Amino acid sequence: MNRRKPLPVDPIAEAKRQWTAHGWGNAATGMSAVTSVMRTQQLLLGRIERTLKPFELSFARFEMLRLLAFTREGRMPLASVISRLQVHPTSVTNTVNRLVRDGLVKREPHPEDGRAALVSLTPPGRDLIERATVSLNEVFVDPGLSDEDTTELVRLLARFRKQAGDFADPTPQPEPL
Structure with missing residues (x-):
């Protein structure tokens, strides 16, 4: 997983020490948690990008194709894509434009709403996403932690x-009559 020589000291632990030494001890643990998550995201995204590079896919393009597949x-x-990917509409539009340019998806008119558009996977897009998913699953099978820790x-x-409002528990459905 790690492609470079490890640092001789954990910079986040050192930052926590410095935070405490400078009188911000009440924020030191939270700072450590936030920066640890951010650094972990960088490390995992690097693995994902290296895995998807042979397919000429970014993770955003992968997510779009996988969602459609x-x-x-x-x-x-397109509105459903924006909602499901939880990404700004401009980013989704840019990703769709690049995928259309590359022949991996196409835009179609919505059959019932003349103002809306559908995004459709093309056969080359379906083939690519299936091959890319096989490779990316190698990262997901071993994210770098034990199964229990994961x-x-x-x-x-x-x-x-x-708690941050990212999602809510589904509303319980009534029992069938």
């Missing part, structure tokens, strides 16, 4: 995301 017909309204990390981060 998960649908029954390989297409969905499960606990997902639980902790989900709790954080929920």
Whole structure:
């Protein structure tokens, strides 16, 4: 996983020490948590980008293609893509434009809403996303933690995301009559 020589000291632990030494001890643990998550994101994104590079895909392009491939017909309204990917509409539009340019998706008119557009996976897009997913699953199979630690990390981060308003528990459905 690590492609460079490790640093002789953990810079986040040193930053925490400095935070405390400078009178910010009440914020030191939180600073350590935030910067640890951010650094971990950089490390994981680096692995993902190296894995997707042979497919000429960024993670944003991968997510878009994978989302479409998960649908029954390989297409969905652009507004739904924006909502599901939780990305700014301009970023989604730019990603779609590049995927259209590369022949991996196409835009189609919405059959019921003349103001809306559908994004559809093309056969070359479907082939590429299936091959890229096989490679990326090698990263997901071994994210760098034990299965128990990975499960606990997902639980902790989900709790954080929920408390931050990222998602809500689904509303219970009524029992069938």
